[in-house]
Amino acid sequence: MAETLEKQLYTSVEKNTPDYIKNNKYIDIDNKDEFIFTLKKAHLLPYDEKTNPEGLNLDNWLKNYEKEAAVSTAGIRGPQNILYPYDVRFPINIMGIMLATYAKALVAKDKYKGQKLLKLAGREVRYNSDKFLDLIARVQAAQGIETLTTYQRRTMPIWLASFLAFKLDLLGGEYITSSHGISVKNATKDLNSQGSQYLPEESMEFVNKIKEIFDIVRTKGSYDIKIAKSDDVLINENFMKTINNGIDLYKEYLEKGVANRENLKLIEGLENKIVIENVGGSAYNTLSKILEAFKIQDKFVWMNIEEDPFFHGIGKYDTDPKGNKCFYDYSVDATVVAKKDGIAYFPVIDTLNYGEKLKNYPLGTVVLITDPDHDRLTVCQIENQSQAAFLEKTGISYSKLDGDRILCVYTANQSFLLIMDFWAKQLKTAGLWNNHPRFMIKTTASAKSWDEWAKFNGVKVVNVPVGFKEIANIMKKVEKQIIDNPEKDVIVTDVLGKDINLGKNPRMLFGGEESGGMIIGSEELIKSKAGRIAIAMREKSASEAIIVASALAAKLEKDGKTLSKALDEIFSQNEIIAKYDMREDIAYYNESEPDIEKLTQAKKDGEALRTKNDLFYLTMALAVFEGRITLEQVKSVLSSTFKTLNFDNLIDIKFVGDGTYLEFTDKFIEIRPSGTDAKTKAYGAGSDREDISKFAALLGNYSGDLNDEYLAIIPKDYYNNAKENSMAQYLKFTNKDADTGIFEIPDYKHTLNI
8 A cells, every 4th residue: 555655646746747847957966076056047036948947936945945944843844846856846955955054054154264163964764865965964065064974874863963963062963854744845954053953043044144145146147056075075974983873872871861770670671562663764773773782672673664755654545634535644643633524533543554563462562653753752552442431531542453452542741741750750769859959841732731740749840832942942041040050049931921940950850742752851961072061952852752661661561550540540649630632733735735836825825824823813812911902802702703612711811932822720722823834733731621622623723714803902903913023022032041152162183083
């Protein structure tokens, strides 16, 4: 089935790519020698067979690229032509990769004139990633920037690239991925010297540099960009080979955290093997070596170890959600829920063929699913159908396997609650808990149960917008205060506007988001080779999550408990009321549409629907914040718009950096527009599963139409300026107490012997 679907995808891409694209290889990336690419004025303008046969419409590409850069949560993402990567009609293409890399190199050289610059380039398994990595390294080499790559430029996880950027004190890194997005998407995640993703203002620096280059082209007619040879001396594979591609350093880091002796001992005692579902295949190259280094590899079995940019057909269908015949990709997010004939199901899980693959595994078997860049984790467990009523009462969803067996599929909100509770108990057992005040950083869209658990256990909570770069930004603010004033309490402001006192020399217990990314804070401050410190790493890591989840599974197996039983006990022991969570994903178009004209128009139409939905809530949140309207007026507008919903117990409405957060006495609902696509996500968590599901579905799918009552309290010009005003408010949050110190290039001969 997977081969048939991939062939269908290839056929449709080939059919929808015009000859002028196929025949116009303006950058010959197969040429391994040094060469010069000349950017011409004609390239900036649209293609015309007669008047401008060299047209690439780069002005239009840059306009769209800039829009994504200003709001992106995890790299500047977009679809690509998987067969013809130089197709500039698509957001991600060879030309765009070259221009962005070159502009970043110029920005770096301006900041660090005359200094040795060292960056890292990594990739996962997506279409054309190997070509993009080669081009990035060659563009940087031509500008005198040394680029570290894995030996033979093989795949590596995003968290390893991030870890090494910090640990080795690199200027940063380029990582090619689109996370758990659909197969035809790709992106570059730009990593700064901390190993964290660029904030929008960092991205805009190199976007503005591209604008300058285009201005020069318009004035002078052309601009030359040098591409170094593929084996240039400044493309360094040998250094990574000497450090075992970073695995030895990461093992040392894990040993001081989740891979402590107690956890490894638990894993060593496992009776049932844990299944690792390796979507895309690229996690195996690194994680298998880490498990082997800890001598626990025999406790795991792997599925899909072959690297495949089509992701083994996972999440792929030959019909869309409405039943229309076409190639359709649900992504590889295992927690995505769809409906067929009104019945909810897991479209991604269903393509994993677990009814057959897991039939010989015993009840209680834990399945850990990770994505292509190996930063997200979904936790599952095989149980008996007889537990269905208990699971539904506990809020745990499941999928049918074989016979009377089912697969429980835990949301990250649920599995991470289990993990943070387990890790806290580990620290207490080891006598470490009281050595430091404890806090966690979480996204506002994550579970309300995390906040309740934290309050019960004396753990402070810092809420941030969606995106791990936001979690990393708070980490850096905390570290700055620890370094500058070690004897003073650390106080940070979260995105809800609360000033939170974390105490003296605090430690981060956990950092995570509901989409499956997490990190455990370090008990001992992490030090880079040049002496910089960190309380935790800057990127989510599924390797770290898999080790701590495996130790948890081993402990529960030893105690004769399932994950579901343990979760229910946590709810009870910690007096958690908001047991239920859900997410409504609204996609306004088919991202896999191969016809770029149709795709572009569908995305544009979808973005209009997404923005209209967003503005309906966002404008009211900003108006309440500024005192223009009252909460009672908001309740009245919402009640008149959604007549089947009750807003009597709404206690606040706030803009939270990238979405609107509605807080009730018994739940929260957050409506968040995608920063990179024509999608809306509606999150909910509370005490009544049916209630939050109804709220999220209706609010998330709302058209955004404004009734007379709304128009009577919100001026039209205020509504029209809401997005711009919200960005100013977001930047105020991110910049408050930020560490504005400039990264200092170390002496690499001394720190790395390079």
